[in-house]
Amino acid sequence: MKKTLRIATRKSPLAMWQAEFVKSELEKAYPGLQVELLPMSTKGDKILDVPLAKIGGKGLFTKELEDRMMAGEADIAVHSMKDVPMELPEGFALGAILERHAPTDAFVSNQYASFEDLPQGAVLGTSSLRRKAQLMALRPDLIVKDLRGNVGTRLGKLDAGEYDAIVLATSGLQRLGLDERIRHELSPETCLPAVTQGTLGIEYFSKDQEVFDLIQVLNHPQTQIRTTAERAMNHRLEGGCQVPIGVFAELEGEHIYVRGLVGTLDGSRILRSEIRGLAADAQQLGVQLAEALLEQGAKQILDEVYADDLHKG
Numbered sequence: 001m002k003k004t005l006r007i008a009t010r011k012s013p014l015a016m017w018q019a020e021f022v023k024s025e026l027e028k029a030y031p032g033l034q035v036e037l038l039p040m041s042t043k044g045d046k047i048l049d050v051p052l053a054k055i056g057g058k059g060l061f062t063k064e065l066e067d068r069m070m071a072g073e074a075d076i077a078v079h080s081m082k083d084v085p086m087e088l089p090e091g092f093a094l095g096a097i098l099e100r101h102a103p104t105d106a107f108v109s110n111q112y113a114s115f116e117d118l119p120q121g122a123v124l125g126t127s128s129l130r131r132k133a134q135l136m137a138l139r140p141d142l143i144v145k146d147l148r149g150n151v152g153t154r155l156g157k158l159d160a161g162e163y164d165a166i167v168l169a170t171s172g173l174q175r176l177g178l179d180e181r182i183r184h185e186l187s188p189e190t191c192l193p194a195v196t197q198g199t200l201g202i203e204y205f206s207k208d209q210e211v212f213d214l215i216q217v218l219n220h221p222q223t224q225i226r227t228t229a230e231r232a233m234n235h236r237l238e239g240g241c242q243v244p245i246g247v248f249a250e251l252e253g254e255h256i257y258v259r260g261l262v263g264t265l266d267g268s269r270i271l272r273s274e275i276r277g278l279a280a281d282a283q284q285l286g287v288q289l290a291e292a293l294l295e296q297g298a299k300q301i302l303d304e305v306y307a308d309d310l311h312k313g
């Protein structure tokens with residue numbers, strides 16, 4: 001049996017929490033095992049003055065970790081599944097999907113108790129096209145300003161008065177012990193979550209059977225099924241992580257219920273669809289859901305989003 005396992009991770013406080021979490025879960029499961037962290041920055045962490053949607057490129061948060069694995073310095077990488085591209089580079093695979101944490105988005109404000117309480121023309125901060133499209137659809141009067149940086153930076157900008165409120169992942173705040181900053185969670189009806197939001201995944205070398213066997217203790221089959229459906233929808237829509245696409249799968253016994261949406265950047269149009277079926281058909285149901293959205297005109301909306309990105313460079 002392996003004596004040590006090395007984890008490549010981003011070094012933001014949130015990513016470090018996630019890697020530490022996996023380390024402690026593995027050490028609990030295997031008392032003889034020693035787990036080491038290898039923290040590093042990625043392109044997505046370094047370029048902070050450009051909206052994420054404009055940096056583009058697959059694997060913005062994952063490529064450097066894979067490079068370190070290739071160099072033989074790490075055995076696995078821990079990722080927020082939300083940041084993992086739909087297709088991994090040759091030789092890599094996802095070996096375990098952990099039990100999902102909160103999938104929702106959180107409303108955070110020092111002045112207002114809820115999203116509904118925001119006054120006319122309030123300034124809302126978010127870095128996500130998906131949040132922007134859905135929240136502007138509900139409140140076209142809001143001024144949405146871009147908000148980048150790690151969780152602490154984003155809260156700091158709110159506290160400095162740059163925004164009346166911000167919206168960010170509930171799971172990120174909870175992991176960092178910042179629950180008390182959450183005024184409320186946005187319901188899926190208000191803001192459908194991002195693909196796999198709140199889910200952690202472990203990437204490994206697909207040939208490394210020993211590592212695969214080791215990390216199976218952390219795999220959560222129900223979350224894995226939800227992840228399969230959500231990623232299948234995103235993949236069929238050819239959506240990267242920076243697109244106005246929401247998708248949320250829930251298990252109902254043997255069945256799975258999946259909701260999806262595609263929105264224009266200004267929220268003036270939101271296409272919605274949903275599907276139910278056997279959980280065993282998660283992959284196929286995700287694809288069907290994407291196809292229902294494409295039939296409603298999702299391709300045209302997404303093409304416009306991508307063209308807009310190119311023009312603004």
Ligand SMILES: NCc1[nH]cc(CCC(=O)O)c1CC(=O)O
Pocket residue numbers: 080081082083167168169171172196197198199200
């Ligand atoms: N886009 C960055 C990112 N990637 C994953 C999370 C949250 C944690 C998760 O989804 O597990 C966040 C922060 C956010 O969206 O506010």
